[in-house]
Amino acid sequence: MKSLHVAANGGDLAEDCGILAGDADDTVLMDGMDEVGREIWLDDHGGDHNHVHVHSHEDDDLIVHHDPSIFYGDLPTLPDFPCMSSSSSSSTSPAPVNAIVSSASSSSAASSSTSSAASWAILRSDGEDPTPNQNQYGSGNCDDSSGALQSTASMEIPLDNSQGFGCGEGGGDCIDMMETFGYMDLLDSNEFFDTSAIFSQDDDTQNPNLMDQTLERQQDQVIVVPMLENNSGGDMQMMNSSLEQDDDLATVFLEWLKNNKETVSAEDLRKVKIKKATIESAARRLGGGKEAMKQLLKLILEWVQTNHLQRRRTTTTTTNNNNNNFSYQQSFQQDPFQNPNPNNNNLIPPSDQTCFSPSTWVPPPPPQQAFVSDPGFGYMPAPNYPPPGEFLPLLESPPSWPPPPQSGPMPHQQFAMPPNTQYNQFGEPTGFTGYNMNPYQYPYVPAGQVRDQRLLRLCSSATKEARKKRMARQRRFLSHHHRHNNNNNNQQNQTQIGETCATVAPQLNPVATTATGGTWMYWPNVPAAPPPQLPPAMETQLPTMDRAGSVAAMPRQQVVPDRRQGWKPEKNLRFLLQKVLKQSDVGNLGRIVLPKKEAETHLPELEARDGISLAMEDIGTSRVWNMRYRFWPNNKSRMYLLENTGDFVKTNGLQEGDFIVIYSDVKCGKYLIRGVKVRQTTGQKPEAPPSSAAATKRQNKSQRNINNNSPSANVVVASPTSETVK
DNA sequence: GGTTCATGCACCCCA
DNA sequence: GGGGTGCATGAACCG
Numbered sequence: 165m166k167s168l169h170v171a172a173n174g175g176d177l178a179e180d181c182g183i184l185a186g187d188a189d190d191t192v193l194m195d196g197m198d199e200v201g202r203e204i205w206l207d208d209h210g211g212d213h214n215h216v217h218v219h220s221h222e223d224d225d226l227i228v229h230h231d232p233s234i235f236y237g238d239l240p241t242l243p244d245f246p247c248m249s250s251s252s253s254s255s256t257s258p259a260p261v262n263a264i265v266s267s268a269s270s271s272s273a274a275s276s277s278t279s280s281a282a283s284w285a286i287l288r289s290d291g292e293d294p295t296p297n298q299n300q301y302g303s304g305n306c307d308d309s310s311g312a313l314q315s316t317a318s319m320e321i322p323l324d325n326s327q328g329f330g331c332g333e334g335g336g337d338c339i340d341m342m343e344t345f346g347y348m349d350l351l352d353s354n355e356f357f358d359t360s361a362i363f364s365q366d367d368d369t370q371n372p373n374l375m376d377q378t379l380e381r382q383q384d385q386v387i388v389v390p391m392l393e394n395n396s397g398g399d400m401q402m403m404n405s406s407l408e409q410d411d412d413l414a415t416v417f418l419e420w421l422k423n424n425k426e427t428v429s430a431e432d433l434r435k436v437k438i439k440k441a442t443i444e445s446a447a448r449r450l451g452g453g454k455e456a457m458k459q460l461l462k463l464i465l466e467w468v469q470t471n472h473l474q475r476r477r478t479t480t481t482t483t484n485n486n487n488n489n490f491s492y493q494q495s496f497q498q499d500p501f502q503n504p505n506p507n508n509n510n511l512i513p514p515s516d517q518t519c520f521s522p523s524t525w526v527p528p529p530p531p532q533q534a535f536v537s538d539p540g541f542g543y544m545p546a547p548n549y550p551p552p553g554e555f556l557p558l559l560e561s562p563p564s565w566p567p568p569p570q571s572g573p574m575p576h577q578q579f580a581m582p583p584n585t586q587y588n589q590f591g592e593p594t595g596f597t598g599y600n601m602n603p604y605q606y607p608y609v610p611a612g613q614v615r616d617q618r619l620l621r622l623c624s625s626a627t628k629e630a631r632k633k634r635m636a637r638q639r640r641f642l643s644h645h646h647r648h649n650n651n652n653n654n655q656q657n658q659t660q661i662g663e664t665c666a667t668v669a670p671q672l673n674p675v676a677t678t679a680t681g682g683t684w685m686y687w688p689n690v691p692a693a694p695p696p697q698l699p700p701a702m703e704t705q706l707p708t709m710d711r712a713g714s715v716a717a718m719p720r721q722q723v724v725p726d727r728r729q730g731w732k733p734e735k736n737l738r739f740l741l742q743k744v745l746k747q748s749d750v751g752n753l754g755r756i757v758l759p760k761k762e763a764e765t766h767l768p769e770l771e772a773r774d775g776i777s778l779a780m781e782d783i784g785t786s787r788v789w790n791m792r793y794r795f796w797p798n799n800k801s802r803m804y805l806l807e808n809t810g811d812f813v814k815t816n817g818l819q820e821g822d823f824i825v826i827y828s829d830v831k832c833g834k835y836l837i838r839g840v841k842v843r844q845t846t847g848q849k850p851e852a853p854p855s856s857a858a859a860t861k862r863q864n865k866s867q868r869n870i871n872n873n874s875p876s877a878n879v880v881v882a883s884p885t886s887e888t889v890k
Numbered sequence: 891g892g893t894t895c896a897t898g899c900a901c902c903c904c905a
Numbered sequence: 906g907g908g909g910t911g912c913a914t915g916a917a918c919c920g
Contacts (some may be wrong), residue, residue, distance in 0.1 A: 597920085747896085748896055753912095757895060796912070798894085801893070803894085803895070
């Protein structure tokens with residue numbers, strides 16, 4: 165029998181309710197993680213309890229206490245946990261304390277689990293949908309005092325105040341997540357996986373070789389999911405595939421251990437701490453049952469891995485890397501769960517809030533390397549570890565993007581959404597080459613499933629209280645940030661994190677975020693060339709473009725929030741790329757060659773040469789153009805194109821030398837395009853295409869010189885709308 | 891020398 | 906034959 169017991173506690177019910185209520189203002193799925201959400205620790209209490217300790221840090225740190233005993237041979241019974249009493253605070257839930265007798269022998273654990281399942285807040289993996297009892301689980305009960313989630317005392321874990329965090333500030337109920345998961349299947353699977361052999365001792369775990377040997381030894385006994393054997397594919401791929409193929413929680417856990425044995429030690433796992441209520445709520449939100457727990461397990465493992473790696477990365481940069489606490493402190497500051505931008509709290513996939521109508525949005529294939537919108541944690545970084553600031557501040561406003569008005573239905577193909585994780589916390593591109601991504605897509609869940617909706621809603625959580633805390637943290641951080649930066653007057657404009665999102669001028673180029681990772685900031689391009697002879701207002705707004713017409717490096721200064729006429733200050737647009745239009749771009753071909761680097765960086769990664777449909781809203785006219793983003797094979801490379809641009813070009817009267825700018829709306833994820841006319845003041849703008857190839861070349865050369873030397877020297881930028889500036 | 895990208899042009903489809 | 910599609914070529918750029 166494979167059952168996952170997840171005890172609910174009475175703690176943080178309000179936040180749980182936030183989850184259940186699908187509070188769209190919150191990034192994090194798991195309330196505790198949301199508030200604090202900083203770390204997951206697997207902490208070795210040295211105890212002999214077989215349970216997941218879920219602690220709630222005083223400062224809303226989410227802690228899952230993993231009792232090392234889970235990896236030991238003999239797993240004592242859960243009823244021994246002193247923490248059980250804590251859940252007894254539940255006066256309304258008479259759930260009995262059930263003992264789970266677990267041991268290295270899966271059979272015993274299985275039987276005990278089975279026997280105890282009935283009275284627990286149990287998410288059973290046997291397929292039975294543990295439809296939450298309202299009274300018991302409080303899915304509809306936000307009363308913190310109801311004790312609705314307190315019925316599952318059996319998984320309670322003692323408060324570990326010595327660790328600096330209590331076992332659930334709300335109710336003090338804790339469960340050992342790792343043990344829970346290990347408990348369920350790892351111990352139920354006919355001993356095919358002896359966790360005790362992996363992390364039998366701390367010393368062993370500290371010995372990578374021994375650990376590896378142990379794992380390798382175990383591998384012989386393990387039913388390996390085929391896809392999991394491919395480690396090269398990355399963990400995300402593993403998770404994706406496992407979701408589809410793996411029916412065994414134990415296998416999931418085992419494979420995860422195998423795949424991460426070199427990077428995640430038992431010590432690391434012991435530091436993982438997840439709030440019991442969080443787990444319970446998350447599992448419930450996932451639909452309950454085996455599948456839900458499987459997903460949750462995967463999510464948690466993924467997060468553990470991610471967090472660990474991030475912590476490790478951070479550790480390498482600190483001189484105190486011998487201090488685990490310190491390193492975790494570091495990771496705390498980089499908590500992938502944390503959204504430093506209170507405005508960016510909502511990571512709601514498009515199926516929930518996208519501007520696309522659900523009927524038209526078809527999730528693309530699972531990304532190989534994707535931004536992970538963790539349904540369980542609100543935000544879970546992909547292996548690339550986009551910083552917290554890369555959250556997509558989704559849809560705090562109701563969907564406003566109408567379906568594309570083009571004639572004919574939108575293709576039932578990938579409907580890409582803007583990427584939102586390309587920037588590091590300093591607003592620099594992270595350098596990875598391309599996404600295969602829909603930022604809203606959950607790599608763990610097969611697209612199109614109803615479960616997705618639940619997962620997506622998990623992104624939201626927490627209460628106003630939690631938001632207040634985040635805001636306070638953000639303010640503190642900002643204050644610190646300001647003190648440590650040599651600010652100029654523009655700094656204020658750059659650090660309105662959590663308060664406002666910079667608006668975008670069509671000629672402004674954005675630098676994604678500040679170091680706090682919050683709000684997208686837009687920075688003007690200040691040409692390296694001598695100052696252009698332009699009105700002062702334009703000098704800081706003209707883009708610097710390379711020969712391809714794409715954006716060149718831009719100094720992070722002189723933020724000029726543009727609130728000119730016609731602009732929509734409420735839009736949170738993020739600059740993606742721009743392209744100076746060539747003759748071939750504005751000709752009859754109806755296609756625009758996009759700069760490769762920017763396209764790969766900021767637009768969805770293309771799996772097939774046919775590309776994807778991109779609905780582009782014309783910023784000037786609000787008309788939505790159904791374009792196609794694709795690529796051509798070109799030698800060993802690719803040439804990226806935006807097709808179906810003919811009407812757009814004509815409508816905007818774009819000609820050679822003009823340029824387009826593509827943004828993404830960070831709120832609702834749509835793409836926006838803007839055609840910008842460039843009129844030469846000292847020379848005549850080409851009114852007609854060159855009549856010959858030689859003329860074309862000359863023209864191109866001239867254009868390139870303009871772009872490279874002084875891109876704004878001789879031009880006046882005018883928008884196709886009323887924003888012409890001369 | 892490798893990469894990017896503008897565009898020439900071959901091929902195919904269709905009226 | 907015209908238009909669309911997509912590959913190939915070569916110039917420009919970059920390291």
